[in-house]
Amino acid sequence: MVMRNPYPNEYEKIMRFLEDAYGHFYNLFPLSYPQSWKKENTDFSNILIIEENNKLCSLVRIFPLTLIYNNIKIKIAGIGAVSTKYEERGKGYMTILLKEAIKKMEKDGYPLSILWGDRHRYINFGYENSGKIINLTITLRGLEKQKVNSVKVKKYLGEKEVLLKVIDAYNKKSYRLERSIEYFDEIYKKLFVSLYYSDEGENFSYVVINEQSSETKVYEFAGEPNVILGILKYLSERFGKIKFYLEFPNFYEIPEIILKVSSSWNSSTAGMIKIISLKKTIETFLPFIEKGIPEKEEILFEIEGKEKIGIKKENGKVKFIQESENLIRLKEDEMVRLFFNLSDDFLKIEQNLKRICRNFLPIDLFFPLIDHI
Numbered sequence: 001m002v003m004r005n006p007y008p009n010e011y012e013k014i015m016r017f018l019e020d021a022y023g024h025f026y027n028l029f030p031l032s033y034p035q036s037w038k039k040e041n042t043d044f045s046n047i048l049i050i051e052e053n054n055k056l057c058s059l060v061r062i063f064p065l066t067l068i069y070n071n072i073k074i075k076i077a078g079i080g081a082v083s084t085k086y087e088e089r090g091k092g093y094m095t096i097l098l099k100e101a102i103k104k105m106e107k108d109g110y111p112l113s114i115l116w117g118d119r120h121r122y123i124n125f126g127y128e129n130s131g132k133i134i135n136l137t138i139t140l141r142g143l144e145k146q147k148v149n150s151v152k153v154k155k156y157l158g159e160k161e162v163l164l165k166v167i168d169a170y171n172k173k174s175y176r177l178e179r180s181i182e183y184f185d186e187i188y189k190k191l192f193v194s195l196y197y198s199d200e201g202e203n204f205s206y207v208v209i210n211e212q213s214s215e216t217k218v219y220e221f222a223g224e225p226n227v228i229l230g231i232l233k234y235l236s237e238r239f240g241k242i243k244f245y246l247e248f249p250n251f252y253e254i255p256e257i258i259l260k261v262s263s264s265w266n267s268s269t270a271g272m273i274k275i276i277s278l279k280k281t282i283e284t285f286l287p288f289i290e291k292g293i294p295e296k297e298e299i300l301f302e303i304e305g306k307e308k309i310g311i312k313k314e315n316g317k318v319k320f321i322q323e324s325e326n327l328i329r330l331k332e333d334e335m336v337r338l339f340f341n342l343s344d345d346f347l348k349i350e351q352n353l354k355r356i357c358r359n360f361l362p363i364d365l366f367f368p369l370i371d372h373i
Contacts, residue, residue: 001093002051003100011039014047017056021083028191029081035186036063036373047081048100050093058084058093060101063373064108066178069249069366073178074284077105077276079115080373098125102276111280114271114367122272126332130340131270131365134251136262138244140236143229146261150237151230156188156195156206165204166195169222175249177371187370193219196235201227208370209235215243219370225255249366270367273336279309279320281339285363290318292360299356300324303335328353340365 006014018029029037036042046062063078079101084094102125105113115122119129156162167184170176179187188195188208197206205223209216216235221228235241248254275281278301282289293299293313298321300310310321328349330338338344340362344354 003096004049004051006044006047006049008039008042008044011042013056014049014059017059017085018081018083021059021085031191033373034189035183038186041182041186046104048097048104050097052088056085057088057091058097060094060097062101062104065371067176067365067367068178069175069364071174072285072287074112074365075110077108077110077113078373079113082115082117102126102274105276109280110276111284112365113274113276115274116271116372119272123333125274126336127272127274128333128336128341129269129271130273130336130362131367132249132340132342132362133268133270133366134248134254135266135268136246136248136254136258137264138229138232138246138258138261139263140242142261142263143233143236146229146257148226148229148233148261150234151198151200151227153196153198153231153234156197162197166197166206166222169204169206170220173222175253175366175368177368190370193370196231198223198227198231200230203227205231207231207235209244214239214241216241216245217369218244218246220368221246225257229258229261247366247369249364267342269341270365271372273340273365275303275332275336275339278303278307278335282309282311282320286318288363289360290316293318293356294359297356297359298324298326299353300327301335302327302329303332304329306332326353326356328357339363 015027015029019026046064048060049056050058059081060079061081063080065076065078067074067076082094115127163184167181192210192212193208194211195206195208197204201224203223205227206221207218207228208220209218232244295313298310298312300308300321300323302308310324311318312321334347338347338357338361342362344357
């Protein structure tokens with residue numbers, strides 16, 4: 001068995017391997033994820049493979065990402081393309097690769113990792129369903145009831161001047177993924193994805209949708225809320241779309257007019273999250289934690305068999321401590337639930353410690369739909 005990084009000249013072999021492992025059609029990966037899987041966008045140094053007798057058997061890829069939420073930058077490692085050749089499954093190759101990927105993420109200084117997949121598989125590696133998404137449903141009836149009128153809309157066809165306006169509108173969002181201009185240029189070329197925009201109102205506004213059905217996922221949107229709704233009304237009138245699904249990180253981020261138009265909403269998790277470094281995670285979210293934790297309160301967190309770090313607030317500032325009677329010791333996946341889940345009710349923690357934690361936990365962690373890997 002050989003574990004290594006592949007070479008750029010092995011790109012086609014990797015594509016065929018992934019298509020076979022997932023049962024996908026030819027070139028699905030560069031068509032569905034051009035921002036990361038076109039050859040020129042493929043980071044081979046973050047791909048790990050296992051070979052047996054010069055035959056590619058298993059693969060996993062790390063995707064370096066930076067989320068931005070209320071001006072806080074969150075360095076996070078995405079995990080994707082987790083795959084093993086059908087005939088080679090059950091030999092432990094994926095366990096070997098994921099453990100190696102975790103070592104690499106630790107070495108590269110990531111506080112967190114995120115992936116999407118089978119909870120029964122990934123919970124064994126410390127991943128747990130967490131984060132928060134508020135899912136809004138907007139129907140044609142809701143748009144009409146609130147007397148939303150369609151606006152003048154154009155479809156983005158790759159024009160550079162339009163893309164620059166899109167980038168400017170996107171970067172005004174308080175929650176987003178940090179993107180290069182090359183990433184922007186590729187992301188809207190995804191299979192079944194279309195971007196519609198309008199210059200009406202005081203600012204440029206746009207909506208990115210999945211074109212496949214009348215019940216439409218809105219992958220991304222930015223600009224004036226009333227214009228965004230006007231674009232949805234236009235899409236409904238022109239293409240017969242009767243229902244739209246929009247995602248927000250919490251209710252505070254939902255403009256009042258969009259909430260009024262919504263027919264229903266629910267909450268769900270953002271993905272499966274793993275704490276790579278508890279200290280780096282706390283450092284990342286220190287502005288939220290420092291604002292929430294009461295003065296002179298302290299608490300010590302311990303991930304069983306891995307890491308222990310505590311915090312205490314003095315004179316308005318949080319400092320790190322190594323010992324405290326206020327100890328919360330949890331398994332790795334349980335600590336993820338405490339920090340990033342919707343509730344701590346199902347965790348066995350003393351009520352006094354829960355009271356302290358609820359001042360600053362859970363932390364809202366949101367991952368944009370269009371950027372899933």
